[in-house]
Amino acid sequence: MDVAQAEYAGGGPGYARVRLLGRARGAATAPPTLLIADGASWRRIAAVPGTPVVAADAPFGVAFEIPLHLAVGDGAWWLEPGAAVGPDPAVRARVDGLAVRVAALGAEVAALRARVGAERGPGPGPAEREREPAAPAADASPVPRTARLRALRPGLPALLVVAGAFAVGDAVATVVWQEPVSALWSAREQRALDQDLRQLDAAYASPRAADAAGASAATVTSPQQRMRALARTLDTRTTAGHPLGKLRIAAIHARYVIVQGTRASSLRKGPGHYAGTALPGEPGTTGLAGHRTTYGAPFRHIDALKRGDAITVTMPYGRFVYRVEGLRIVKPQDVSALQAVGRQRLVLTACHPLYSAAQRIVAVARLERATPRGAAAPGTTA
Structure with missing residues (x-):
């Protein structure tokens, strides 16, 4: 998936809706996932409900509702394609088999890390290990971020504060007056x-x-x-x-x-x-x-x-x-x-x-x- 741009598409209290535009390569896939660096870890964010399948070799536009502190932060963004979809059961079986193998390899790598850690002495605790970021998938694409998204940092929180103050003022006026x-x-x-x-x-x-x-x-x-x-x-x-x-x-x-x-x-x-x-x-x-x-x-x-x-x-x-x-x-x-x-x-x-x-x-x-x-x-x- 080649990402051309990310654009601000509205939002609400505590979040910003961002639409990623680009073009898919290869087979059709399920809706992708957005990875955002959140400190020393990655935050995986699913596409908004109702997002259709990304068609093969075609333009796409996928929206995500991103927590405000991540939308205006400086962490890197990556787009991970979803699982391939298609009518061929054999292809699907191969994909499922590969997923099982990847899971098994992951277990083996974890066991090797445990052995190396035991030989080297005490290592980082569970809390520290949780902060280690997981790398994006091999076929993930970097997301270019426009200046407009960065410009939301000072403006959008203020706008949300004003909207909240207006809502409170409206409620108070309704109770006191009308x-x-x-x-x-x-x-x-x-x-x-x-x-x-x-x-x-x-x-x-x-x-x-x-x-x-x-x-x-x-x-x-x-x-x-x-x-x-x-x-x-x-x-x-x-x-x-x-x-x-x-x-x-x-x-x-x-x-x-x-x-x-x-x-x-x-x-x-x-x-x-x-x-x-x-x-x-x-x-x-x-x-x-x-x-x-x-x-x-x-x-x-x-x-x-x-x-x-x-x-x-x-x-x-x-x-x-x-x-x-x-x-x-x-x-x-x-x-x-x-x-x-x-x-x-x-x-x-x-x-x-x-x-x-x-x-x-x-x-x-x-x-x-x-x-x-x-x-x-x-x-x-x-």
Whole structure:
């Protein structure tokens, strides 16, 4: 096997992945072994799992995961070919026979060394003998090492230290505050949603929105009925991940744009509206779900809500103020709180406890006041 070069191919904590490139000579062989001088001994390193057979008389590329102190050290590297492989049983038998003979010769050499040592007197102890390096195989090839691999010596350990510090910092921030990377992503999404919500508000401020909902001023005079019609239209026309309104909970300093849907893709943007539940202004229960540790963690402090705390939901057609009635902990599959009741109410759900999805925390709030806005406001006519 002729080795042309060794190149750095990535790595992880405590090791560097190195790919050896070259060309094989002769028969196909099993994956080779890399020998690296480690002080006064050789360290044999097998190829990464899944490495295929090295084809005969063909280019090869074999990767090894090398301990970091060896990857950046100055010890010599050798590549030992694996055992020959082939369909000919006779060839395989000859190889196996040679292996047996080599093992027998090794035993004889060891016995001769013991006799010579006994005649010369006490020699090195077992610990010293273990440090004597074993020579590479006769057909092993020296591995040329590029300057880039040597350059890893000052850079890669520092990079791994920085990566470890970042991981620790991320964990601490998640415990104390929230997961920072997803928080930044969610904040960007919230800014974009806020702009879309302004456009939605402008569209629902036009009398044409009431006409399209079948609630024009000429036919429907009750603001509550117009809000109901506009809510139904908004719910059916808004697809998952798009904005519906804005949620504000002053007691826990939460202010977020609400999106349609509770799939993971929607909840990455902000609190999501449960499909099948009412929108504010419609009879029944309005259900919202949100994260507690990731993607902005809108409901992180939902467990701090107290009876009587205000929750304000601003929709394009109205502003709704709810008062918290209480909290309860339920199993993840318990959705009874989302069922419609004989009054308008708001239900917030999130995972419980923090950093776990073992249970759900549910906050229930009753509607205290509804103020029409936009096309639902009194006096809005075409």
